[in-house]
Amino acid sequence: MTGLHGDEEPAEHGRFACYLQALEAVAEADEADLVAAVLRDQDMTMADSAVCRHLDRRAADLLTGPAFTTWARSMTEVFADRDFLTLRLREWTLLRTIALGKPWTAEDLTSASDWFQRTATTTRFVVSPEALSLLAERGRTRRVRNAASRQPQRRDQPN
Template identity: 70%
Template sequence: MNISHLDEEPAEHRRFAHYLHDLEAADEADEAGLVAVVLRDQDAAMAESAVGRHLDRRAAQLLTTPAFTAWAHTMTTVITERDFLTRRLREWGLLRSIALGEPWAAEDITGASDWFQRMATTTQIISSPDALRLLSDHGRTRRVRNTARLRLPQLEEPN
């Protein structure tokens, strides 16, 4: 019995892996163009997923660097019609503001996605007691509230 056909990946899985590889290897000058190409794929959900993973990887790399702002602006022009991607990039910007001690609004944090609230409570780059206190009181999920409560004493202890 030959079942080798079961080992073959569907075409969209191969394209997804190929896109992730190409996006990771792209230099700064080609990145926006490649993101635009990926977003034109016939499988919109797969394309957005690949670009979303890429945005998460690049944003995490650039988060506290001066390059983040220009990169985010460039990406915004490419993903402007994609609500999920636009929101994710906006939330990375909010994480950056908190991480750098820049101004942020409580409504932005409490109105942010579950993903953002989990990131804000679990990433060590966020060291704002005010943001964690807000999430410990008003986080959307019990997990977020508890994680924020656990991290708060670590940040409030005198060194």
């Protein structure tokens, strides 16, 4: 990639790539410290973006397993002052709740972000016909409503 000044990539692009690589390879025991270090970067937007990608990957990997709760608690402590990351983790926790068949409310789904609603209609984890039906009726965007309305049909079809 070329930057504005010739062939050099902007410094934050290089740091972003390094952060993603480090976060991908980090040992579980060192994860919280590395996330905290990334969040201390001078470019808060870039740091939040790198951590959000990591958060999405890790949450998807851990979503229905027993390690999710402990992991989520440790991440909450690390980025408690970052509203966007806190919201994203809260919404991953809601996805977990639905995926595990635990109680949720209609308001939980209808007040959630566009990202959450899109993810809930396309992820392999949300198998709740009630959640999909609600999003088909009351999803925030036409894209969400359409995707949610198609989901039950796909699940009923043979593989």
